[in-house]
Amino acid sequence: MSSELSDIVSKIKGTIALSFSYQAEDIVTLDLLLKTKAQDIEVFALDTLKHFQACKTYHKQVEDFYGINIKTYKPDQNAVDRLEIKLGEYGMRGSLEDRHLCCEIRKVKPLEIALQGRSAWVTGLRAAQSVTRANLQIVECDAKYKLFKIAPIASWSEKEVFDYISTHHLPLNELYSQGFKSIGCEPCTRAVKEGEDVRAGRWWWENPEHKECGLHIK
Ligand code: SF4
Numbered sequence: 001m002s003s004e005l006s007d008i009v010s011k012i013k014g015t016i017a018l019s020f021s022y023q024a025e026d027i028v029t030l031d032l033l034l035k036t037k038a039q040d041i042e043v044f045a046l047d048t049l050k051h052f053q054a055c056k057t058y059h060k061q062v063e064d065f066y067g068i069n070i071k072t073y074k075p076d077q078n079a080v081d082r083l084e085i086k087l088g089e090y091g092m093r094g095s096l097e098d099r100h101l102c103c104e105i106r107k108v109k110p111l112e113i114a115l116q117g118r119s120a121w122v123t124g125l126r127a128a129q130s131v132t133r134a135n136l137q138i139v140e141c142d143a144k145y146k147l148f149k150i151a152p153i154a155s156w157s158e159k160e161v162f163d164y165i166s167t168h169h170l171p172l173n174e175l176y177s178q179g180f181k182s183i184g185c186e187p188c189t190r191a192v193k194e195g196e197d198v199r200a201g202r203w204w205w206e207n208p209e210h211k212e213c214g215l216h217i218k
Helices: 002-010 024-035 053-066 077-087 096-114 158-167 174-178
Strands: 016-019 041-046 070-073 120-122 139-142 147-150
Touching: 002 024, 002 147, 016 024, 016 096, 024 041, 024 053, 024 158, 041 096, 053 070, 053 174, 070 096, 077 096
Parallel strands: 016 041, 016 120, 041 070, 120 147
Antiparallel strands: 139 147
């Protein structure tokens, strides 16, 4: 994949932005992207103000591991204040509409700012992660953000991801050792049992076809 990704990014003129959301897939994707030696890369994270402490610790760990800065984008504080008055701490679980509102304010709006002026957006998405990602391609044109969207490990299995991490001795979010298989905000993510789907711990009160935060809706 490394040479295929090098070939893809060599055709991109302008800044390549990689969104880092503390997942195992993200550290693999980051490692692959840095190995391409592309010059104009920005690594960013969306600070929803609802992250696990483990994710904040991991953020710093990854920065130190690679000697890079992971830029953070935060939501508008006034919008968050109004949201917290409306929903309280766990009100996003009350309805799909309220959950989408929370994701819109804490994730989607900051992402719009993070991607402004970027030429490409690199993600750690995999097709096998969920029914909502089944048709994922390695390179797509993102009409909403008007850039190339690149998913270098689109066709990888979960096993390939963890094999890569192990082989290359990459740091892993400690939540994986506590039974988490997909990482999100603290109120909306739980550990899963053996045999459960990898995304079963995300918005576990919703149907699988609704389990997206709005960042990757086409
Ligand atoms: S994942 Fe949960 S806490 Fe995070 S932005 Fe979405 S609804 Fe809000």
